[in-house]
Amino acid sequence: MAVLTPDAGRQPAVLLTCRDEQLDSLLALRRVTAHLGDLPRAVLASHEPLPRAALVCDEEATTARLTALGVPVLHLASAPAAAPAPTERLLHRAHWPGWLEHPGGLRPTGLLAPARLARRRNRRGTLLLLSLWQVPQPAAEAFNGDQLPFLARESVRRTGACQLVCDTGLDQVRAAVSHLPGVTVGRAAEVDVDALHAGAELLLASPTLAAVALAQARRAPLVFLPALGAAQHDLAERITRHVPVPSAADPADPAVWQPPGPDAQWGAIGPELDDLRGAQGVARAVRQLLLAPL
Template identity: 55%
Template sequence: MAVLSPEPHGGRAGALPPRRVLLVSRDAELDSLLARHRIAAHLGELTTVRVVSGGALPDAALVCDDEAATERLLELGVPVVHLTSGHSGAVPSPAPDGRALHRLHRPGWLPGPWPGSGGRPTGILAPARLTGNRTRAGTLLLLSSWGVPGDEFEGFTAGPLRALVRAAVRRTGRCEVVCDTRLAPVRTAVEGLAGPEGVRLSRAADVDVDALHATAAVFLASPTLGALALAQARRAPVVFLPPLGPVQRDLAERVARAVPVPVTTDGEDASSWGSRGEGPWAALDPDLDDLRGAQRVARSLRQLSLAPM
């Protein structure tokens, strides 16, 4: 097997050949991408690869959301942990059959009811490093367009997004805009709002979102599980962007039943920019989620690579 693209969190060298785990995600979906990164951070003793070729097969695979990839790997005889990384709302998530271990990224505190999908909830998939920089500055605006109707997304980028980025630069000095896909309308929206040091636009697959969050003073995010995990794990404030599409709206409504996460539309609300300590997380019972979801999935992968089903 020729490794064409190693995952940055690769395994340690050892006397015996390490077990190899293939990591697959939908990199155009923010939750899928973040889930892969966070689980990979706990696979230090394994060799993790993104792309393989040749006759040798990996010892196991983590597939985040890509049902077709799970099916192909199972047909080849590769043991698979299939993770549904994003919020599925009231609609059951597509899931592999019983040949794969199915896991669901689902916070223990998030209100149901849940559709029957057969997967085992993981709890929060938290970043491996939970500390933030002592000195934080600027705004991280984390935007997901996955599953959002095109006209709805373009309406947001042409209107509220410009106002939010402009307010972020004015209030915090700079704004780091990170989105999973559809960069063209986002780039058009932020052009000319500030100089090159004021606004930077990146694709989520090209940057370390968790590291950017550790340096930001203000966090504005689409309602996604990956963004919630960032804020809850670091017990940091988060402000939701206007929910786009039915999945984001469903998640935002469920979150509102448990914790008071504010929503901003134009950046003029001063409460969106002030320091609020732990944000909404002090209201949660810590026993409802221990933040170890990524470790649990990594443990399943480790066991599967050593003793396939």
Template identity: 60%
Template structure:
């Protein structure tokens, strides 16, 4: 039986309005960006709200907020009465205390070797914040060079970008035909260092879907960051770590080396650096097979946000 339209106004939707979530992360920090995006991919049932819901904006406050690393935003949202999940996205040898009344979550793979100090203030570790999609393209080619210079002293960042970075990008093009360079901060400095290299493209991390870009590339060269390690682990993909810059990267690189045989790109012309991209190469992540549940960190944080939006503390 056909139902004819009466031409009248469309009735308003029935049922409760969707709960609104605000996502805050640092655009200048690779780990912060990746953590926020990976959690957001699992927020079905929550409506993401924009800048108008931030403290000082024109819109009503959100029902719940995920704040990656930004203590000032955490405090302002708590003052507005917004329940907050405060996520520490990057590697820390110790865990800093979170603002009062925020639920503190710490991105830390379960397999990453300690020792670790006690987490203060009820902070909980998440496991691995993995990308929502683990599949990679069949026709992968080229290299992705994922660079994080957040918090790196100038005395280390400048010599690396002017020397080893250019050599690595040039060798990546020679070996894999192209190289996508994605960095979080000091973008102009990186562009200048790589100027004139054919086959090299430089992108800003805040404007790039890093996880999607990685799905179509053959080899990942990455700074020692949790977001990059999680990306390679979840996809069982080859990874070579860039020489660590700054104390945090050095500490993380040392811990990863104790658990996973990941090569370090100290010499761009070392053939073994490029061997993980070859067919039949050993899987460096095989030793971590027992930690499959550890890959569900993003889902766990998203579940906490949904629960908090319905029943604030």
């Protein structure tokens, strides 16, 4: 990241940045940004004046640099974290749905739903949403070499196509499935995940908050890929205490391809538990930082 320097002639702009190799961080930023309209945006460049405020998803080093320069920051964490000591010019929030008990001390945002909830009437194929962020390399290699090709092949056979999207490790993922007909591979930072989901028949996803938000907001079927790494195991366990999410550990299991209907899967989570407006709330807080800096 380029070093920012103080500038007395700041523009009324907001800096928006995230960890684009982490699915939850990337999609959290996109969903909040969708509610910021045409607000002028700043960029991380030494020749630019300092922004009036910033939304930083997960990049702790960026938050530290900006606050040291006097920029008000809303820091949005995409994983459970303890509440830090109060700091001037810094607000902390946790990307976390309201119906799921939060293990950290940060203020949860509620569900960060996509801006458009509609799905296409004629849906086809499977969206296979894979997160390898902070997954130990041996676990990623074992999954890519064994289960991933089987899942991609079954997705094509049962739903007609497979759109595989991953956040990091793209080269290894592409090598594992490039020989399979009907499978398309993309990097999450370069595709519109929400739009792909709108046109997909089924969502097979790593246990991530981004995937849960997609499925819950659209009352769409969700199946978890095998959890890879401690963070995914922990999140999957927490979620499945409340929501019946099948596991794709055995791609030959018919339950993978015929998950519970919307009422059975999401019926226990009513609007009183999570009203889907988490992204609007974060966007509103960012606008308030511009109008009345800390």
